[in-house]
Amino acid sequence: MTVLVLTRDADATADLVIAELNHRGVRVHRLDPGSFPQVAGLSAYIGPYDRRWAGSLKGQHQDTAFDRVTSVYYRRPSPFRFTDEMSEADARWAESEARAGFGVLTTLPCPWINHPHRNAVASVTPIALATAARCGLTVPKTLITNSPDDARDFVKALPDTVAAYKALGSRSPTEIDGQPHALWTTQVRPEDIDDSVTLTAHQFQEWVPKVFEVRLTVVGTQMFAARIRAGSEASRIDFRSDYDSLTYGPCVVPERVRDGVRKLMSEFGLRYSALDFLVNKHGHWYLVDVNPNGQWAFVPFLREPITQAIADLLERPTP
Template sequence: SIYYRKPMLPDLSPFDPQYHLMIQRDIIAVINGIVDCFSGKVLTRPSILRKTENKVYQLMYVSKNGWNIPESYIGNSNGECIKYEKSASIIKPLTTGKTYGKNGWELYQTNLFKEINEDISLTPIYLQEYIPKQFEVRVTIVGRKMYPIRIDTENKVDWRADYQNHRYTQITCPDDIIVKCYKLMDDFNLVFGAFDFIVTPELKWIFLEINPNGQWLWLEQSLKLDISQKIVEYLIS
């Protein structure tokens, strides 16, 4: 079996920097090709991850299948962004949000959105209305084992920016959320998924995204969960 997590690239400093990106792409192409054509069990094939990690694909799916979602815009039109400037809104990265430069790398996460002063015709962005939340939920699923974790934090924009002040509680999902999550997993051909929700003061569950290869170890360690055991059981079954 193969557990495809996040392949680490080697140090390419001995090579001319002009060729680093090409070498990196070639390495990943070989790894992904081996994993995608492997006849045994894989968690999860790169070809499935590439499709299901796409925010456009996710947003179109949930909007057609009855999920509660924030009003959202993905595109490159300055004119379409004006209404988001006039109300409480957030901006988030479409992909990983990482940039690389001479001094290392920077990570861009979800932030409050105010305005755009530049032409975005070649730089599509992801905007959403800001929805007040009572708490957030990370739902990790392995097969048909679900781990819904309530996350209480002082940061009401992006809980990932405030790990040191988190409080975690294992909770139960509403029945309709359970049904929707399992259906999405089946439709996306996933065995593992990490769903992010916000829950409003009225206890309405709002879908934000699913990460088909998301982090889970910090929750297992914080609450003594058995996520890693379920992953191993799947791989050896």
């Protein structure tokens, strides 16, 4: 058996799982798809009487036949990289061909955590929120629009006339020293909304006065909940902006929320997800984010149990 780990070279989260699998004596092949074709390689074949692709992955230090892969941990591969000698047009074509060709791996008939196609669907915010609501979870009032008038009317109708502005996608609109600069959640009022809203889609959400947040990490059938309390003004708006100020503690998840999360995982076909909830003074839980490939190692007391749970699923995969 071989556990295939698809991620970039610098991935401390994947390192934890790989170390645990190595400790158990499980064979691991770690490979960054972004290293194809300059370092990594693949050869795959299918014929008229075959039911699946046969072939192998060729890494810098080892090769693995497709039929030896018993599970896949899909984390955060880097983009494909090509030689500087290529023109921009040729590089775009090569990237498209590489993406399509390397897609042969997505046909591997084994359990994934998670299959990238399932991650892609669950990561689309409108789909995630609608599915969560359909599964019985409470989501904040949300408007997606490029109309400044509609956005102002939406915010005016909210309690205290304040909303949370959140990015819909994962990409950042700006860079600092060539690196993406995160776009944190911000508070907006009607007077903050101008005609720049017309330039693209924007998401405005009801501002939920939270007592604390919950990062609920789901691995298979297990749920690991951490209560997160903000220790700074920045982290009260978006805890990702100031991890150093956060304090963590265990948290009991209401059964209604657990039921909804189980349905959500089933709807998306996920084996792993990190979900963010806001909990108000009345104890109402509002789901604000579904992260099918979200981070989990930043919660100290859950780092080891989640590592072991993921390793369990990879070592003893079930269909």
